[in-house]
Amino acid sequence: MRRVSDPAVFTGQARVRAGILVTGTEVLTGIIPDRNGPWLSERLRDLGVDAATIQIVGDRPADLRQALGQMAAAGLDLIVTSGGLGPTADDLTAEIVGAFCGREMVLDEALEERIAKIIEHNLHRWPDADREAMRTANRKQAVIPRGATILEPHGTAPGLIVPPADGHDGPTVVVLPGPPRELQPMWEDVLSAREFRRAIADATPFRREIVRLFGLPEAEIAATLRAAAAAGLHLEALEITTCLRRGELEISTRFEPASQSDYDALVAFVAERHPRRLFSQDGSTIDEQVAQLLLQGGETIAVAESCTGGLLAARLTDRPGSSAYMLGGAVVYSNQAKSDLAGVDPKVIETHGAVSVEVARALAEGVRQRFGSSLGVGITGVAGPGGGSAEKPVGLVCFSVAHGRSGDGSTTRTLTRVRELPGQRADVRERSTTVAMHLVRRILSGECD
Numbered sequence: 001m002r003r004v005s006d007p008a009v010f011t012g013q014a015r016v017r018a019g020i021l022v023t024g025t026e027v028l029t030g031i032i033p034d035r036n037g038p039w040l041s042e043r044l045r046d047l048g049v050d051a052a053t054i055q056i057v058g059d060r061p062a063d064l065r066q067a068l069g070q071m072a073a074a075g076l077d078l079i080v081t082s083g084g085l086g087p088t089a090d091d092l093t094a095e096i097v098g099a100f101c102g103r104e105m106v107l108d109e110a111l112e113e114r115i116a117k118i119i120e121h122n123l124h125r126w127p128d129a130d131r132e133a134m135r136t137a138n139r140k141q142a143v144i145p146r147g148a149t150i151l152e153p154h155g156t157a158p159g160l161i162v163p164p165a166d167g168h169d170g171p172t173v174v175v176l177p178g179p180p181r182e183l184q185p186m187w188e189d190v191l192s193a194r195e196f197r198r199a200i201a202d203a204t205p206f207r208r209e210i211v212r213l214f215g216l217p218e219a220e221i222a223a224t225l226r227a228a229a230a231a232g233l234h235l236e237a238l239e240i241t242t243c244l245r246r247g248e249l250e251i252s253t254r255f256e257p258a259s260q261s262d263y264d265a266l267v268a269f270v271a272e273r274h275p276r277r278l279f280s281q282d283g284s285t286i287d288e289q290v291a292q293l294l295l296q297g298g299e300t301i302a303v304a305e306s307c308t309g310g311l312l313a314a315r316l317t318d319r320p321g322s323s324a325y326m327l328g329g330a331v332v333y334s335n336q337a338k339s340d341l342a343g344v345d346p347k348v349i350e351t352h353g354a355v356s357v358e359v360a361r362a363l364a365e366g367v368r369q370r371f372g373s374s375l376g377v378g379i380t381g382v383a384g385p386g387g388g389s390a391e392k393p394v395g396l397v398c399f400s401v402a403h404g405r406s407g408d409g410s411t412t413r414t415l416t417r418v419r420e421l422p423g424q425r426a427d428v429r430e431r432s433t434t435v436a437m438h439l440v441r442r443i444l445s446g447e448c449d
Contacts, residue, residue: 015202016078017052018044019071019171023083023093024178025058035180036082043187044080048203052076059090068100072170078199079171083178085157087138094160097173098145102165105143111150111158112142118156149196151189154182161195172199206254211267212280213249214438218242221249221270228269234262247421247431248286279441286437287315293444294325294375301440302371303329304342304363306354306380307397312433327371332363342366342378355380355392357416360400364414368402375443376402377436383428395421397432401439415439 020040026032034056041051053071057063064084071079084093098105115138141157144150151159160175174190176183190196213221221242229235237259243250251270255263271278279286294301303312313329316322330341335354338344343366344359352358363378381397388394400416417439421431 015204016049016200017076018049018078018080019074019076020044020051020054021064021067021071021079021081022054022056022178023059023064023081024056025060027083027178028056028058036176036178036183039180039184040080040082040187044078045206045208047200048205049078049200050204059084059092061092061096064093064096065100068097068173072100076171078174080174080176082176082183085141085159085175085177087141087156091140093175094141094144097160097162097175098148101145101162101170101173102168103145103147103162106146107139108142108144108150111144112139115139115142115153115156115158118153149193151176151186151193153177154185155179157182159183159186159189161190161193163195163199172196205257207257207260207263208252208254209263209267210253210280210283211251211270211278212283212285213251213270213274213277214247214279214286214434216249216274216277218244218249221251221274224270224273227273228266231269233265233269234259235266237262238266240266247434279438286434286441287318290316290437290440290444291319291322291325293441295321297444299375299444300325300327300371300373301375301377302327302367302373303377303436304332304338304367304379305329305377306332306338306363307383308379308381308429308432308436309333311429312377312379312436315433315437327373330367330370338363338380341370343370353392355382355396355398357398357400357418360398361402361414361416364400364402368404374403374405375440377440378402379432379436381428381432383425383432385425393420395423395428397421397428397435399432399436399439401436401443403443413443415443 020037022034022037027034037054041054044051055067057067068079081093081097084091095105116135119135119138138156144160145162149161155177157177159177162173162175164170172195174196176186225240237255239254241252253263267281301316305312310329310331316326332338332341335349338349338359339346342363344362348358348362360378360380363380364376367378368376378400379397382388382392382394384394398418400414403413417435419435421428423431
């Protein structure tokens, strides 16, 4: 990811800044990936709050205290924590935040009763559990900083909003549970809490827009932005960040509403210079666009995948309602599977090799006819790290999309491509699915050159 705008030049400055503090040794060591930090950052951005930092610390009190102190010293207005609210001895977030905000810990008996009812309701899942031990262990979850706003549990752990006590300077701290299934629904309660609204009262209403390009290197869009500045566009009012994601180039721009015309001028400039590469001006992803085109046209699709091993089928079925257009797919890794499942003539494989345009085309046409779909997609390639040759190196992938009238055995249009994709095995496989999705979009949009 590259930030194109110079932060010293960008004139928009968020008036409310926040820190996100993710706790848990299992997250710090990578056993569990951090899903909360990025999710919370996006939610804060929607409110006009700038997430200045995301930190991850283990279940060590000293590290948690130090991270809170560093964020306070940086002048942040708000801290959002996740994790450390469970019943075990290493769940100490509430206690440490209470001390940080200058508030003593007290037992909230009404909260204790509510948690007890939740536990009682769930005990049928553990018929052999020691009920008294569970109640005692979970009682600590009802010990909270005095004066904190309680956020009702979506598991057994309540959330908290803890403002600094009288006589203590510092940020308000929102304390949330670690499991995303509990944290995310609790966020709605955060938004309606008076102490939270007070903490973000001066939030700046920034807008954030995204455009996406395909088949363009990041260096080239950097040159385009320099050209835009040289042409007199007011880029100083925009915070522009570029990012390569799944083989696509994403340009994210943040700006105040008054700078909408400057942003519109930038998009028009990019569209004029890269009309064939700019595929999304409204932030929509290629997956969303393909799904919409399939639904609007009453189209159906089937896939035959070799090197991608079902990853394209996974993308096509990721959206709810995909059964309206996705009929099925086949993972045709071996030559025998290519023939048996997708109807590829063995002589084609013998003559041209499994990794070839001819086999990709036969896969697309064969799977379309086998499933009776209007579109068929064939992918075959060398994902690596082994298996490459001078003629067909690692990263070489052949694609074909066949489009015809459903079930009549005819093909009216076919798009084929050969790409040498960079990266490791996982990169080649993922980028291959992106190339295939763009070919499907092109053929459905009538761009068959």
